[in-house]
Amino acid sequence: MRRGLTLMEVVISSLLVGTVLVTSLASTASWRRYHVENREREIANRLAEELVSEMMCAAYIDPDQSSPQAFGLDSGESIANRSTWDDVDDYHDQTETTLRDKFGILIPDAIGYLRTTTIDHADSASSSPGYVITTDLSAKLRLLSVTVHSPSGITVFVNALKSNLDTTFAPADIHLQSVAIEFADGDQRIIRSAGVMNHPQVNP
Amino acid sequence: MKRIRKRRGFLYLAVLFTCLIVVATAGAAFSISTSRLRSEESQLDAARALRAAHSELHRIASTLSTTDLQWRTSSVTGEPSSVCVGIGGSRITSILCDGENDGDLTNDLSDRVVVKCYATVRNASRGVSCTLQPLARPLQLLEHSITCGGDIIVSAGASLATTGSIRSGGSVAIDTSAVASAAQWKATTAISANARGEAIVLGQPIAMPTESLINDYIEIGTMIPNSSLTIVNGTLTMKRKRVTATINDVTTLDEDSIYWIDALGLPLDICECRIEATLVVINSSRITITKANLWKPPAAGAAALITSSMIRIDGIERELVESTTSTNFNPPASSYRGIADTDTTDCYASCLEGLVYTPALFEWTANNPPNSMVWRGPIFCGTLVVGGPMSIEDDRRSQLDPPLGFLRYEEMQIVRGSWRRLDMPQ
Numbered sequence: 001m002r003r004g005l006t007l008m009e010v011v012i013s014s015l016l017v018g019t020v021l022v023t024s025l026a027s028t029a030s031w032r033r034y035h036v037e038n039r040e041r042e043i044a045n046r047l048a049e050e051l052v053s054e055m056m057c058a059a060y061i062d063p064d065q066s067s068p069q070a071f072g073l074d075s076g077e078s079i080a081n082r083s084t085w086d087d088v089d090d091y092h093d094q095t096e097t098t099l100r101d102k103f104g105i106l107i108p109d110a111i112g113y114l115r116t117t118t119i120d121h122a123d124s125a126s127s128s129p130g131y132v133i134t135t136d137l138s139a140k141l142r143l144l145s146v147t148v149h150s151p152s153g154i155t156v157f158v159n160a161l162k163s164n165l166d167t168t169f170a171p172a173d174i175h176l177q178s179v180a181i182e183f184a185d186g187d188q189r190i191i192r193s194a195g196v197m198n199h200p201q202v203n204p
Numbered sequence: 205m206k207r208i209r210k211r212r213g214f215l216y217l218a219v220l221f222t223c224l225i226v227v228a229t230a231g232a233a234f235s236i237s238t239s240r241l242r243s244e245e246s247q248l249d250a251a252r253a254l255r256a257a258h259s260e261l262h263r264i265a266s267t268l269s270t271t272d273l274q275w276r277t278s279s280v281t282g283e284p285s286s287v288c289v290g291i292g293g294s295r296i297t298s299i300l301c302d303g304e305n306d307g308d309l310t311n312d313l314s315d316r317v318v319v320k321c322y323a324t325v326r327n328a329s330r331g332v333s334c335t336l337q338p339l340a341r342p343l344q345l346l347e348h349s350i351t352c353g354g355d356i357i358v359s360a361g362a363s364l365a366t367t368g369s370i371r372s373g374g375s376v377a378i379d380t381s382a383v384a385s386a387a388q389w390k391a392t393t394a395i396s397a398n399a400r401g402e403a404i405v406l407g408q409p410i411a412m413p414t415e416s417l418i419n420d421y422i423e424i425g426t427m428i429p430n431s432s433l434t435i436v437n438g439t440l441t442m443k444r445k446r447v448t449a450t451i452n453d454v455t456t457l458d459e460d461s462i463y464w465i466d467a468l469g470l471p472l473d474i475c476e477c478r479i480e481a482t483l484v485v486i487n488s489s490r491i492t493i494t495k496a497n498l499w500k501p502p503a504a505g506a507a508a509l510i511t512s513s514m515i516r517i518d519g520i521e522r523e524l525v526e527s528t529t530s531t532n533f534n535p536p537a538s539s540y541r542g543i544a545d546t547d548t549t550d551c552y553a554s555c556l557e558g559l560v561y562t563p564a565l566f567e568w569t570a571n572n573p574p575n576s577m578v579w580r581g582p583i584f585c586g587t588l589v590v591g592g593p594m595s596i597e598d599d600r601r602s603q604l605d606p607p608l609g610f611l612r613y614e615e616m617q618i619v620r621g622s623w624r625r626l627d628m629p630q
Binding site: 024140197 | 215219234237258260263266290293618
């Protein structure tokens with residue numbers, strides 16, 4: 001009669017196993033959600049950073065103009081083709097729903113993302129974070145802001161300052177380098193780009 | 205009975221052991237997974253730090269050029285700034301260094317400046333640097349034929365003529381019997397009504413180049429010893445001398461053709477000389493340019509005469525004649541306009557080209573119109589008194605290629621190719 005398991009043992013063991021299983025499943029689901037969100041945040045950050053790098057390498061004012069003009073695209077520049085954009089204010093108030101790199105190539109892992117850019121005049125300030133937004137057209141700084149929304153609603157905001165002293169980029173320079181990597185199975189394609197900061201001296 | 209007792213609680217242990225394995229496995233999986241996340245976050249933080257450092261560098265560069273003109277004296281070269289909050293909530297510190305490796309930001313306004321910025325976002329830190337080059341622009345005053353810090357006085361019977369403009373930091377007084385014409389007159393206080401040409405009273409003073417530029421020339425120039433000159437009746441005299449890029453009768457050749465004389469308080473007369481150099485004179489009670497001279501700067505637009513003493517133009521002659529002076533001014537070692545010889549039969553039109561600077565009086569007392577000389581180049585002086593026929597040809601070459609001391613450094617420019625990633629300081 002006393003051989004085998006008591007009812008109490010079976011009940012308590014089942015409760016323990018059940019608790020561990022339920023906790024594990026809940027954690028797994030939560031972890032899975034967390035992982036997806038982080039993946040999206042990572043992609044969103046990368047998309048924002050790459051566009052900021054691209055903007056940092058653009059000229060401060062249009063090479064065809066001698067003084068700052070109204071922000072936005074100028075004649076001969078196409079909204080669908082960023083390779084025709086030649087100064088940083090061309091990026092003002094732009095929204096992308098289908099994300100492409102500067103050369104018009106579709107970014108494979110950015111489907112469903114939304115990217116918006118704004119440019120503001122800024123002046124240096126002694127108080128944190130070191131600048132104030134202004135309406136002065138002759139301001140020496142521009143605040144570049146990029147916002148990326150992921151498919152699940154995660155928002156990433158990145159900004160940077162660019163001064164009008166950076167005349168290190170000539171119109172003929174290569175401002176951006178982009179690399180595409182395709183894997184052997186053909187399933188995955190990665191495109192990464194970065195601004196080219198240094199150029200040889202014109203007159204060494 | 206003993207066997208039954210041994211089997212009690214067996215399942216509890218088995219379940220607890222199983223739970224332990226499950227929890228340990230889950231923990232290990234969590235740790236592996238979060239390490240990847242931590243790595244990704246670390247990379248993102250590094251990118252944010254780099255962008256923050258880059259932005260701060262742009263911000264500092266714009267500050268140096270506009271809002272803090274005294275930054276060269278207020279910044280201690282190589283000393284890190286206090287930590288402040290930068291873009292994206294980053295912690296920022298920056299360092300200004302002298303780009304010329306002499307460790308002094310104040311000794312030369314044209315010195316390059318290396319700006320280093322370090323930013324930290326959480327545990328990630330990045331540093332970047334670039335070199336800023338002061339952008340030299342010609343002094344705006346170089347657009348005038350004559351720039352006078354004080355008054356301009358054209359005395360009775362005298363004349364002053366130029367096709368360029370004249371700027372006075374005081375007033376322009378022209379005697380009723382004098383004739384004075386210029387394309388444009390600008391003065392701070394008043395201009396005589398008989399000035400010929402457009403007259404504008406601006407009301408604002410002018411900022412003349414300071415005397416410190418004389419030391420800049422002396423630093424790079426070669427001294428002309430007094431012993432190579434003669435003293436006649438208490439006047440130091442530079443007479444019938446040749447000072448060019450390839451021949452020098454008074455001292456050793458200077459590669460920049462900049463020479464300086466310490467007159468030891470004596471007046472200095474310069475006459476019947478061929479000079480193709482910048483002459484700097486200090487400690488002279490008066491410099492007199494007299495008779496005929498063939499005086500040009502070492503390069504187009506450069507300075508011909510820089511001094512702190514008063515300058516007088518007196519007793520000038522139209523031609524420099526070799527036979528009269530018994531001097532060959534175009535020997536084989538130093539041709540003139542491509543022509544050289546060994547005789548003393550040539551003659552040259554008397555002229556002075558290039559910029560002339562004195563913060564003191566510039567006095568034109570030569571009063572013999574047929575014996576005029578060609579004067580081509582801007583004059584900077586403290587006060588101008590014209591007592592004879594003075595004519596200046598407008599020459600903008602100094603504006604196109606400004607001489608040392610006649611540049612203004614107001615803006616900085618990031619030097620092409622100077623961006624660098626930096627290791628974090630220890």
